[in-house]
Amino acid sequence: MSSYVSTASIRVRYAETDQMGVAYHANYLAWFEVGRTEWLRGQGWTYKEMESHGSRLPVIEAHCEYKQSARYDDEVEIRTTGTLLSLVRVKFEYELVRTADAGVVATGYTAHAVTDRGGKPHKLPERVRVLFQ
Amino acid sequence: MSSYVSTASIRVRYAETDQMGVAYHANYLAWFEVGRTEWLRGQGWTYKEMESHGSRLPVIEAHCEYKQSARYDDEVEIRTTGTLLSLVRVKFEYELVRTADAGVVATGYTAHAVTDRGGKPHKLPERVRVLFQ
Amino acid sequence: MSSYVSTASIRVRYAETDQMGVAYHANYLAWFEVGRTEWLRGQGWTYKEMESHGSRLPVIEAHCEYKQSARYDDEVEIRTTGTLLSLVRVKFEYELVRTADAGVVATGYTAHAVTDRGGKPHKLPERVRVLFQ
Amino acid sequence: MSSYVSTASIRVRYAETDQMGVAYHANYLAWFEVGRTEWLRGQGWTYKEMESHGSRLPVIEAHCEYKQSARYDDEVEIRTTGTLLSLVRVKFEYELVRTADAGVVATGYTAHAVTDRGGKPHKLPERVRVLFQ
Numbered sequence: 001m002s003s004y005v006s007t008a009s010i011r012v013r014y015a016e017t018d019q020m021g022v023a024y025h026a027n028y029l030a031w032f033e034v035g036r037t038e039w040l041r042g043q044g045w046t047y048k049e050m051e052s053h054g055s056r057l058p059v060i061e062a063h064c065e066y067k068q069s070a071r072y073d074d075e076v077e078i079r080t081t082g083t084l085l086s087l088v089r090v091k092f093e094y095e096l097v098r099t100a101d102a103g104v105v106a107t108g109y110t111a112h113a114v115t116d117r118g119g120k121p122h123k124l125p126e127r128v129r130v131l132f133q
Numbered sequence: 134m135s136s137y138v139s140t141a142s143i144r145v146r147y148a149e150t151d152q153m154g155v156a157y158h159a160n161y162l163a164w165f166e167v168g169r170t171e172w173l174r175g176q177g178w179t180y181k182e183m184e185s186h187g188s189r190l191p192v193i194e195a196h197c198e199y200k201q202s203a204r205y206d207d208e209v210e211i212r213t214t215g216t217l218l219s220l221v222r223v224k225f226e227y228e229l230v231r232t233a234d235a236g237v238v239a240t241g242y243t244a245h246a247v248t249d250r251g252g253k254p255h256k257l258p259e260r261v262r263v264l265f266q
Numbered sequence: 267m268s269s270y271v272s273t274a275s276i277r278v279r280y281a282e283t284d285q286m287g288v289a290y291h292a293n294y295l296a297w298f299e300v301g302r303t304e305w306l307r308g309q310g311w312t313y314k315e316m317e318s319h320g321s322r323l324p325v326i327e328a329h330c331e332y333k334q335s336a337r338y339d340d341e342v343e344i345r346t347t348g349t350l351l352s353l354v355r356v357k358f359e360y361e362l363v364r365t366a367d368a369g370v371v372a373t374g375y376t377a378h379a380v381t382d383r384g385g386k387p388h389k390l391p392e393r394v395r396v397l398f399q
Numbered sequence: 400m401s402s403y404v405s406t407a408s409i410r411v412r413y414a415e416t417d418q419m420g421v422a423y424h425a426n427y428l429a430w431f432e433v434g435r436t437e438w439l440r441g442q443g444w445t446y447k448e449m450e451s452h453g454s455r456l457p458v459i460e461a462h463c464e465y466k467q468s469a470r471y472d473d474e475v476e477i478r479t480t481g482t483l484l485s486l487v488r489v490k491f492e493y494e495l496v497r498t499a500d501a502g503v504v505a506t507g508y509t510a511h512a513v514t515d516r517g518g519k520p521h522k523l524p525e526r527v528r529v530l531f532q
Contacts, residue, residue, distance in 0.1 A: 014436070014446070015159060015429035017152040019205055024148050025325040026299075029292035030414035037413070037472070047413070048472040059291040063329045069385070072152055073436070073447040119335070147303070147313070148296035158458040159428035163281040166425075170280070170339070180280070181339040192424040196462045202518070206303070206314040252468070281423050285416040285471055292414060338418055 002132050008038035008078045009099065012070050022069035028096065028106055029062055035078035036092045036110070043131045055125055057090065057112040064108035068098070075099040084132035087123045088114045135265050141171035141211045142232065145203050155202035161229065161239055162195055168211035169225045169243070176264045188258055190223065190245040197241035201231070208232040217265035220256045221247045268398050274304035274344045275365065278336050288335035294362065294372055295328055301344035302358045302376070309397045321391055323356065323378040330374035334364070341365040350398035353389045354380045401531050407437035407477045408498065411469050421468035427495065427505055428461055434477035435491045435509070442530045454524055456489065456511040463507035467497070474498040483531035486522045487513045 010031055018024040040047050047057070070076050079095040090112050096105040116122040124132075143164055151157040173180050180190070203209050212228040223245050229238040249255040257265075276297050284290040306313050313323070336342050345361040356378050362371040382388040390398075409430055417423040439446050446456070469475050478494040489511050495504040515521040523531075 011433075013429055014151055014432050015157050018147055019150040019152065019154045020322060020324060021152045022324075025328060026148060026292045026295035029295065030412055033292075033413050034410075046472060056286060058286060058288075058335075059332055061329075061331050062291060063327075065327050066325055069324075073445060144300075146296055147299050153455060153457060155457075158461060159425045159432075162425035162428065163279055166280050167277075179339060189419060191419060191421075191468075192465055194462075194464050195424060196460075198460050199458055202457075206312060280417055281425060283418040284413055285418060285420045287418045290414050 002082050006039040006042040006080045008034050010034055010076055012072050012074045014072055017072045022071055028064050031078055032094045032110055035080035035094050039080040039082055050128060054117050056115050058115060059110050060113050061111040064106055066106050067104050070105045076105055082132050088121050135215050139172040139175040139213045141167050143167055143209055145205050145207045147205055150205045155204055158199060161197050164211055165227045165243055168213035168227050172213040172215055187250050188255060189248050192243050193246050194244040197239055199239050200237050203238045209238055215265050221254050268348050272305040272308040272346045274300050276300055276342055278338050278340045280338055283338045288337055291332060294330050297344055298360045298376055301346035301360050305346040305348055320383050322381050324381060325376050326379050327377040330372055332372050333370050336371045342371055348398050354387050401481050405438040405441040405479045407433050409433055409475055411471050411473045413471055416471050421470055424465060427463050430477055431493045431509055434479035434493050438479040438481055449527060453516050455514050457514060458509050459512050460510040463505055465505050466503050469504045475504055481531050487520050
């Protein structure tokens with residue numbers, strides 16, 4: 001596992017709330033995506049470039065534990081770490097923290113296959129692989 | 134304008150509500166998309182096939198007037214009509230009606246360019262064009 | 267665990283796809299929500315009524331394993347079962363199956379607290395509790 | 400119309416793309432919401448406070464013209480202006496501009512009723528009204 005921890009932040013949109021008055025739980029997975037995008041960018045690489053070079057990281061498993069509700073207009077910090085599971089599998093772990101009071105909103109992870117444009121398994125490019133070490 | 138009016142229906146998901154306790158307004162545009170998808174299917178064609186044959190209908194204008202709130206678990210009927218504006222422009226009009234009481238929830242329209250895979254303007258294929266007449 | 271298995275179905279919306287050409291993974295959690303809504307309805311109860319009586323089922327944990335991609339316009343069947351974990355915890359398990367070829371798209375579960383309107387822990391009402399047995 | 404123009408920015412999420420490879424058009428309405436939220440905040444007020452004081456601004460009309468596609472990872476600037484239409488109606492206008500090349504991605508507007516918690520028409524509080532002048 002890389003020791004690099006990225007931090008990104010989002011502000012909860014009205015669009016993301018539900019009638020319980022809190023952020024709808026599926027949105028947390030989209031915030032995780034913001035987290036891993038910034039993890040790559042923070043290390044000098046972007047997922048966009050990676051795609052343009054023919055590699056993709058489809059999600060094969062997602063998990064989230066909801067601790068405290070994120071609410072409309074809350075600023076939430078996304079702390080992300082990355083781990084190489086194998087040459088064709090990576091994992092990102094996330095901690096979502098409310099900026100105002102440092103309350104942990106949620107923790108979770110996503111596991112990803114590495115594939116080519118056509119969805120076939122594919123070794124993670126060396127340039128990206130080193131970021132996980 | 135074709136005289137064909139398609140009807141499709143959706144049930145409002147909790148995911149689609151917001152903290153005002155009603156369906157968030159941006160979702161109506163996704164419901165419009167369900168409407169035009171079923172308009173095509175109802176006439177023996179699908180947008181999926183159309184894409185696989187190389188034509189696309191990107192939205193160039195969208196408009197919605199919100200009349201009454203759609204709420205969680207409401208069944209909403211989407212009535213759709215289609216008009217050919219030119220060889221490279223089509224328009225769909227929508228009426229959203231709550232099934233339970235026939236209340237009009239919203240009306241709106243979307244205008245679309247016709248393009249090829251690369252986004253270049255492109256004549257609407259004859260097979261699709263006739264559906265609008 | 268109740269032996270009742272509900273089936274609901276959704277059709278993948280264009281809105282739900284991403285640029286990988288498949289349904290974006292976070293949407294599966296919204297489909298799970300459709301599954302548990304129909305599980306309750308199929309047993310003569312609705313989540314809407316339950317909320318209006320003052321009980322809520324916020325998600326405290328969500329998990330999904332993605333097996334095969336769901337694609338635009340695919341019809342996906344959602345098979346749902348429910349389990350009572352305690353007087354204040356329930357769990358739903360889901361299997362998403364592509365209707366066309368019976369391919370398993372994903373499996374997953376969500377765990378829920380039972381709370382009152384204010385978010386305080388609360389016993390599951392008897393009328394709902396019996397559905398899980 | 401107030402001469403105040405707020406600027407906010409968003410980065411297009413993978414979650415917001417569709418299989419055409421661009422941001423799905425309904426998301427622009429959620430970005431408009433980010434724009435008006437920041438318009439209020441930039442003038443020393445927040446929509447969150449406004450709601451907590453009992454006023455709401457439900458959308459009664461939304462319009463968007465799509466000029467150029469916003470794509471994954473693009474940074475988009477949202478320029479927002481506000482107009483008082485009457486004591487119970489306000490309008491926001493938006494221009495979405497790609498940061499990288501200043502290309503106009505879209506323009507649009509939303510019109511809003513002013514209501515109380517129960518959805519009844521309601522005069523815009525003086526403290527908010529002055530922001531529009």
